[in-house]
Amino acid sequence: MLEKEKYKLFLLVIKAIPMLLAFIFFLNTFLSYFDIEIKAFNYIACIGFLPLIVLYAQSYILHFCEYHRMFLHYIVIVNGVNLYDEYITIPVDDITMFKIYNIITIISLFLLLYFKKIKQ
Numbered sequence: 001m002l003e004k005e006k007y008k009l010f011l012l013v014i015k016a017i018p019m020l021l022a023f024i025f026f027l028n029t030f031l032s033y034f035d036i037e038i039k040a041f042n043y044i045a046c047i048g049f050l051p052l053i054v055l056y057a058q059s060y061i062l063h064f065c066e067y068h069r070m071f072l073h074y075i076v077i078v079n080g081v082n083l084y085d086e087y088i089t090i091p092v093d094d095i096t097m098f099k100i101y102n103i104i105t106i107i108s109l110f111l112l113l114y115f116k117k118i119k120q
Contacts, residue, residue, distance in 0.1 A: 014058050018071035021045050025078050026105055033098045052076060067115040074108040 024045035031038065052072060059069050081100065084090065090097065 011062065014055075014062065015064065015068055018055060018059075018068060018075070021047060022071040022074050022108075025075055029078065029098075029101045029105075033094065047075065047079075049076070049079065052079075065115065065119050067112065067119050070108060070112045070115055073111075074104070077104055077108075 024041050028038070028041045028045070052075060055072055056069070059072065078101065081090075081104070085097070090100075092100070
C-alpha cells in the first residue's frame with residue numbers, strides 16, 4: 001500500500017513540476033520588464049536543457065498527454081530565446097522583446113487550451 005501511495009505522489013509531482021516551472025518563467029519574464037528581479041526565482045526555476053530532457057523522458061515513459069508537455073515546450077522556447085538573445089543578441093528594444101515573450105505565452109496558452117479540450 002505504501003508503494004502505491006509513493007507512486008501516486010511521484011506522478012503528482014512529475015505532473016506539477018512543468019506547470020510550476022512555466023508559471024515561474026512567465027512571472028520572471030513579466031516582472032523583469034518592470035525591472036523587478038526576484039533572485040529566488042532563479043534558484044527555484046533556473047533550469048537548463050539537460051534537466052528538461054529528463055522531464056521530457058519521464059513524460060513519455062509515463063504516457064502523459066501533449067497537454068502536460070506543452071508546459072515543457074514553453075520552457076524550452078523561452079530558454080531558447082533567452083540563450084539566443086544572450087549570446088547572439090536579438091536587435092530589438094525592451095518593449096519589443098516583452099511583446100515577443102507575450103506572443104510566445106499567448107500561443108502556448110491557446111495550445112494548452114486546445115490540448116486540454118482534446119484530452120477531455
